[in-house]
Structure formats: structure tokens, C-alpha cells
Amino acid sequence: MSIEATCTGCSSVLPAGARFCPACGQAVTVDPAVEERRIVTVVFADLEGFTSLAEHRDPESVKELLDACFDALVPVIEAHGGHVDKIIGDELMGLSGAPSAHEDDADRAVRAALALSGALATVDPGLRLRVGVNTGEVLAGAVGPSSGYTVTGDVVNTAHRLVSAARPGEVLVGDRTRQLASAAVECELRGD
Numbered sequence: 001m002s003i004e005a006t007c008t009g010c011s012s013v014l015p016a017g018a019r020f021c022p023a024c025g026q027a028v029t030v031d032p033a034v035e036e037r038r039i040v041t042v043v044f045a046d047l048e049g050f051t052s053l054a055e056h057r058d059p060e061s062v063k064e065l066l067d068a069c070f071d072a073l074v075p076v077i078e079a080h081g082g083h084v085d086k087i088i089g090d091e092l093m094g095l096s097g098a099p100s101a102h103e104d105d106a107d108r109a110v111r112a113a114l115a116l117s118g119a120l121a122t123v124d125p126g127l128r129l130r131v132g133v134n135t136g137e138v139l140a141g142a143v144g145p146s147s148g149y150t151v152t153g154d155v156v157n158t159a160h161r162l163v164s165a166a167r168p169g170e171v172l173v174g175d176r177t178r179q180l181a182s183a184a185v186e187c188e189l190r191g192d
Contacts, residue, residue, distance in 0.1 A: 005034055019101035027100055035141030040097035040151055041109035041133060041177055042159040043082065045073065045116050048128040048168040050090035066090065069127065072119040080112035081105075085150055091163075098140045098151055106135045106180035113171045114185075132162025134174035165190075 005014040009026035016036065018028050047069060054062045070092065074084050077094040081102050085093045096102070096109035113131045120127055136155035143150050162172040178187050 005036065019097075019103075027102065035139060037137055038098050038101070038140045038151070039105075039135065040095055040138045040140065040155065041106045041135040041180075042138075042151070042156050043077065043092075043094040043096065043109050043113050044132045044159045044163045045092045045094075045113070046130045046163045047090040047120075048130050050127070054090075065124070068123045069120060072123050073116055076115045076119045077112050080108040080115070082109060082112055093156075093159075095151060098138070099149060104182070106177050107182045107185065109133050109135075110171070110173060110177060110181045110185050113173075117169060128168035130163050130166035130168055131171040132159045132164075132166055132173075133171065133177050134159035134162060135177040135180055136174075 005018075005028075006012065007014055007021035007024060007026055007028070009021060010024040012021055012023035014021060014028060020027055057065075070087055073092055077084050077092070080096070081100070082094045082096040083099060085095050087093075094109070094112065096112070097105035102108060110133055113133050116131060117129050120129055134155050136153065136158075138151035138153040138155050140149070140151045142148065143152060158174060162174065166172045172190060173181070173187065181187070
């Protein structure tokens with residue numbers, strides 16, 4: 001079910017998928033109760049080797065370390081205009097383009113992804129991240145029993161597969177992300 005969206009600034013009706021209000025130019029923020037298709041860039045970050053590290057630590061120590069790691073990583077996503085969608089175990093999923101959109105969401109997401117390793121090094125220089133970034137169409141809105149806002153679609157799955165393929169310390173980006181990122185972000189072909 002789709003509900004007609006209106007601009008929070010001027011109350012004009014927004015066309016489907018609008019990132020900016022055509023009447024006043026304000027960036028569109030998604031109402032979690034409204035489901036809509038959007039172009040989003042997903043950033044997945046995984047703490048490399050954390051599972052084996054946690055096996056030999058007290059649970060309180062593991063929680064303290066995770067808290068410190070995410071206290072350093074979350075602000076990086078937010079500083080680049082992104083939104084932290086979820087944290088599951090030792091993984092973080094961030095979004096650029098939902099619930100708020102910017103003209104340069106892919107670029108912002110790549111820059112955030114590149115800055116994550118430096119932020120993590122301030123917590124523990126021995127920890128490394130594997131990061132995957134992918135851009136494409138998703139369905140954004142409330143999902144599940146808690147009706148929490150999130151995005152769904154193959155773009156999310158592909159971003160997670162990029163994390164699995166990344167080496168420790170590496171950021172892998174999907175082709176559409178690479179195409180949308182600014183020329184100031186240098187990419188190197190890694191393979192299929």
C-alpha cells in the first residue's frame with residue numbers, strides 16, 4: 001500500500017521517488033509509514049576477525065569493545081549525511097539516500113566508507129574493516145513486527161556480498177556506485 005507523500009516544508013504533493021520538492025526545493029525526508037521505491041547507496045562494514053577475537057574474551061569486554069567501535073563508526077556515517085540503518089553483531093549497515101536524500105548520495109557513501117577505517121583505528125589499531133558499498137533501487141519503509149524503517153532489495157544483498165569479497169582494510173564498490181561517485185574518488189577494478 002502506498003500513501004501519497006507531501007513535502008514537510010510546503011505541503012506540496014511529491015512525485016513518486018522525488019529526492020527534492022519540486023515546489024520549494026527542500027530535501028525529501030521519508031515518513032517511515034510510507035513505503036516507496038528510492039535510489040539508495042548502502043554501506044556495509046564488518047569488523048574483520050571479530051568473531052574469533054570475541055571467543056577468547058569475557059562478554060562484558062566484548063560489549064565494551066563493540067560499543068567503542070560503533071561509537072567511532074556511527075558518527076562517520078552521519079557526518080557524511082548518511083543514516084545508520086542497523087547494527088547486527090559486528091556489522092554496521094548505513095544508508096545514503098534514505099530517509100533523507102542528497103544529490104551526491106553515492107559520493108557521500110563512498111567517502112564515509114573510506115573514512116571508517118581511520119575512525120576504527122582510533123579505537124584499536126589492530127582491528128580492521130571490510131566494507132562494501134552498492135547503489136540501486138530499494139523499497140524503503142516500515143518492515144517487520146517492530147515496523148522499523150529500513151530498505152529492502154537486491155542492492156542490500158549485493159552490498160553484503162561485496163563485504164564478503166573485500167579484503168581486510170578494503171572498500172569494494174558496485175559499478176553503479178563507481179559511476180555515480182565523483183571523479184575525485186579514484187577506483188581500481190578488482191574483478192567480477
